[in-house]
Amino acid sequence: MSKRRSRRRRPGDWLVLVLLFIIAFAAGWYLLRPRHAAPPSLAVASPLPILTATPIATAAPTESPTPGASPTPNAAGPKLALIIDDCGQWVDIERGYIALPIPLTLSVLPYVHAARQIAQEAHDAGKGVMLHLPMEPQSEIYPGPGEVKTAMTDAQVIAQVQADLAQVPLAQGVNNHEGSKASADARVMHDVMEVLARHGHLFFIDSRTSAASVGEQQAAAAGIPTASRDVFLDNRENVAYTEAQLREAAGIARRTGSAIAIGHPRATTLAAVRAMIPQLQAAGIRFVLVQSLTH
Numbered sequence: 275m276s277k278r279r280s281r282r283r284r285p286g287d288w289l290v291l292v293l294l295f296i297i298a299f300a301a302g303w304y305l306l307r308p309r310h311a312a313p314p315s316l317a318v319a320s321p322l323p324i325l326t327a328t329p330i331a332t333a334a335p336t337e338s339p340t341p342g343a344s345p346t347p348n349a350a351g352p353k354l355a356l357i358i359d360d361c362g363q364w365v366d367i368e369r370g371y372i373a374l375p376i377p378l379t380l381s382v383l384p385y386v387h388a389a390r391q392i393a394q395e396a397h398d399a400g401k402g403v404m405l406h407l408p409m410e411p412q413s414e415i416y417p418g419p420g421e422v423k424t425a426m427t428d429a430q431v432i433a434q435v436q437a438d439l440a441q442v443p444l445a446q447g448v449n450n451h452e453g454s455k456a457s458a459d460a461r462v463m464h465d466v467m468e469v470l471a472r473h474g475h476l477f478f479i480d481s482r483t484s485a486a487s488v489g490e491q492q493a494a495a496a497g498i499p500t501a502s503r504d505v506f507l508d509n510r511e512n513v514a515y516t517e518a519q520l521r522e523a524a525g526i527a528r529r530t531g532s533a534i535a536i537g538h539p540r541a542t543t544l545a546a547v548r549a550m551i552p553q554l555q556a557a558g559i560r561f562v563l564v565q566s567l568t569h
Contacts, residue, residue: 352527353559353566354527354535355533355562355564356535357404357537359451360381360406361383361392362383363386364539367540367544372396377562380393380396382405383408384441393443402563403444404445405447408453409422409452412484417452418451420438422466431466439473446475448476457484457488464496476498477499477501477565479501481536482503489502500568503535506537507520507535507546508537508538508540
């Protein structure tokens with residue numbers, strides 16, 4: 275019986291077996307491994323749109339803020355200055371004007387019972403204060419104590435104006451009360467302006483109670499800031515009439531850039547002004563103190 279010969283394995287055969295084992299193990303692991311969800315994408319998401327804040331429009335500062343005043347809708351619009359003459363006599367109505375949420379000016383008569391009181395209240399509220407200087411009219415109407423007359427000498431005119439100013443020490447400016455005769459007299463108005471110039475900070479508004487008035491011209495010649503009235507608001511004591519006059523003043527302001535309107539401490543005038551404020555502001559009218567319109 276022939277004897278079977280055993281086959282000797284070469285060293286390389288063992289290496290092949292090891293490699294085959296490793297390959298088989300790796301293949302089995304791959305096929306049997308647990309399945310996981312795909313990792314989240316690392317791609318950067320599209321950025322959200324950048325939101326920019328809308329600038330808040332702010333009104334240009336006016337002369338001095340009026341406490342409780344509402345913002346002016348159009349800070350660059352046509353300007354309207356209101357003057358309320360004859361103040362210091364009807365305190366309740368005058369306080370109604372002081373309470374309005376707009377700049378305006380109270381022109382206070384000298385030697386009346388509430389002159390200093392109402393001037394102080396107006397000043398404290400940020401309103402303008404003027405001396406309403408009594409001057410001789412063409413008619414026989416008495417304009418009240420403190421009247422400047424054409425029959426006075428230069429020295430008398432100067433003394434009277436100084437005394438009247440002392441009655442309203444908070445006055446920032448002056449306008450004439452009545453005065454259709456005195457305001458047309460160049461000599462008298464020159465004397466008035468001499469007093470204002472001595473004070474160094476006062477302005478003059480010509481109420482133009484007469485077309486012949488030389489008040490504005492004399493003020494300008496003396497180097498005093500000045501302007502003149504465009505509209506009287508209440509020649510008729512009627513709300514509808516005054517509202518129409520306010521619209522006229524607003525029309526002048528739109529055409530020329532500014533206007534000055536003069537009214538009085540009347541209930542109808544106060545009611546008309548109060549009612550028209552929002553309408554005029556919505557139309558772009560900017561209420562200002564009259565001193566800002568002097569030149």
